[in-house]
Structure formats: C-alpha cells, structure tokens
Amino acid sequence: GEDVEQSLFLSVREGDSSVINCTYTDSSSTYLYWYKQEPGAGLQLLTYIFSNMDMKQDQRLTVLLNKKDKHLSLRIADTQTGDSAIYFCAETGTYKYIFGTGTRLKVLA
Amino acid sequence: EAGVVQSPRYKIIEKKQPVAFWCNPISGHNTLYWYLQNLGQGPELLIRYENEEAVDDSQLPKDRFSAERLKGVDSTLKIQPAELGDSAVYLCASSLGDPFQKDTQYFGPGTRLTVL
Numbered sequence: 001g002e003d004v005e006q007s008l009f010l011s012v013r014e015g016d017s018s019v020i021n022c023t024y025t026d027s028s029s030t031y032l033y034w035y036k037q038e039p040g041a042g043l044q045l046l047t048y049i050f051s052n053m054d055m056k057q058d059q060r061l062t063v064l065l066n067k068k069d070k071h072l073s074l075r076i077a078d079t080q081t082g083d084s085a086i087y088f089c090a091e092t093g094t095y096k097y098i099f100g101t102g103t104r105l106k107v108l109a
Numbered sequence: 110e111a112g113v114v115q116s117p118r119y120k121i122i123e124k125k126q127p128v129a130f131w132c133n134p135i136s137g138h139n140t141l142y143w144y145l146q147n148l149g150q151g152p153e154l155l156i157r158y159e160n161e162e163a164v165d166d167s168q169l170p171k172d173r174f175s176a177e178r179l180k181g182v183d184s185t186l187k188i189q190p191a192e193l194g195d196s197a198v199y200l201c202a203s204s205l206g207d208p209f210q211k212d213t214q215y216f217g218p219g220t221r222l223t224v225l
Contacts, residue, residue: 004151033213042113042200042216043152088151096165097214099151 004091004100011106018076020103022089027070029091034063034074037086037102046074046087081107111135113217115201121223127189130220134182134203141178142214143186144200152200158184159206188222196224 005023012018024032030051035043049056049063049072056063062075072089086102114133122128134141139160144152155174157165160181169176173192178184188195198221202214 035216040218040221042115042218043202045213045215048213090151092212096154096157097152099153101149101151 004089004098006087006089006100006103008101009104009106011108012079013108014079014081016079018074018079018083018105018107020074020076020087020089020105022072022074022100024070024072024089024091024098024100026091026098027067031092032063032065032072033090033092033097034061035088035090035099037088039085043088076105079105079107081109083107113201113203113215115199115217115220117220118218119221119223121225122191123225124193125190127187128191128222129185129187130199130201130222132184132186132201132217134184134201135215138203138205138215139181140204140206140212141184142202142204143176143184144202146198146200146219148197155186191222191224193224196222198222 031048033048034046036046037043047058047061049065054065060077064073084107086104088102089100090097116131141158143155145155146152156169156176158178161178176186198219200219201217204212204214
C-alpha cells in the first residue's frame with residue numbers, strides 16, 4: 001500500500017535544531033514536499049526537493065533525501081516558537097500527492 | 110496575488126442534512142483538488158479536476174458525495190446526506206497542472222465540518 005510514515009510528535013527547546021523524518025514508498029516520486037499546517041489553517045508549502053538531489057538548503061531549512069532508503073528529513077535551524085505546527089511530507093507521482101500523517105512540533109520557550 | 114479561497118470556514122449541521130463547500134482556485138491554475146483531512150491525519154485526495162473534467166474521482170464516495178467545476182474555475186463539493194463520520198476538514202488545492210514540471214499544489218484554509 002501507499003504509506004508515508006512520520007513520527008507523531010517532536011519537542012525541542014527554542015534555539016535548538018529540529019529534525020523531522022519521513023519515510024516514503026514510491027521510488028518514482030519526482031518531487032518530495034514539506035508542508036506546514038498551523039491550527040485552523042490550510043497547508044503552507046515550506047520547501048521541496050527534486051528526486052535527483054540529496055540535499056537542499058533554504059534559509060533555516062535543510063532537506064536531506066536518501067533515495068536508497070526512501071528517507072526524507074527536514075531540519076529547522078534555530079527553531080522558534082512560531083515554528084510550532086504540524087509538518088507534513090508528501091511524495092508525488094504524476095499529479096497525485098500522498099501525505100504522511102504529520103509530525104506535531106512543539107517548541108518550548 | 111490571492112490564494113485559494115474556500116467558504117464557509119466552518120459548518121455545523123445535523124446528520125442526514127445536505128452541505129456544500131465552495132472553492133475558488135488561484136487564477137490561472139487549471140488543476141483543482143478536493144482533499145479530506147481527518148483529525149490527526151494527512152490530507153487524502155477525493156477528486157482532481159483538469160479544467161472542468163474530473164480526471165480522478167476514484168476516492169470520492171459517490172453514493173453521497175458529488176462535485177462540480179462547471180466553468181473550469183471555481184468548484185463545489187456536496188455531501189447529501191451527511192453522516193457523523195463525515196466530520197472533518199475539507200481542503201481545496203490548486204496547481205498549474207503541468208505534468209512535466211514541478212506541479213506544486215497550493216492549499217486553501219479548509220472548511221471544518223461538524224456533523225451532529
């Protein structure tokens with residue numbers, strides 16, 4: 001079946017780095033995405049990585065992709081209280097997104 | 110530029126009543142998606158439109174759910190009759206729809222449905 005797996009919770013202290021992990025299933029995914037969802041809001045695109053890359057950095061965000069293990073991670077440097085939210089990874093075939101269950105990040109002041 | 114617009118934001122109805130949700134995608138986006146998001150889970154695709162054509166409705170429960178996108182722009186998702194288990198957030202997303210490029214989906218704020 002199609003299961004994109006994420007750990008459910010992560011708690012970090014303000015100023016520390018956060019690492020959110022994702023294991024996907026479709027090796028043909030062209031792009032892999034990270035979305036952020038705050039309470040009562042829709043999904044906000046954070047970043048993405050093309051499948052032929054193994055790393056992408058975008059300001060405080062670093063995405064690492066291990067295609068062999070089908071493992072994707074999102075590192076947030078200098079985590080702030082405003083980063084508290086649910087983070088979803090998504091794998092993509094043609095048009096179709098498969099989302100993970102989401103990781104709830106709680107940032108402690 | 111305006112994002113994906115959805116209304117209403119919240120809806121509370123009694124079971125067996127009908128309900129409709131509306132979505133206006135980003136201007137110029139040919140592809141429109143409706144997703145269902147249950148509490149504590151990721152979004153699951155219900156239906157995808159390319160312009161006015163529903164090209165993937167395999168996950169839409171057609172006995173009670175229907176959708177339309179008559180002019181290939183805004184769309185309506187309807188449930189009739191609603192059941193208790195339909196309580197969830199209904200998300201609309203849109204994208205340019207180019208299969209050969211990165212086809213990023215942009216999401217609206219969602220409609221939170223509560224069925225009593």
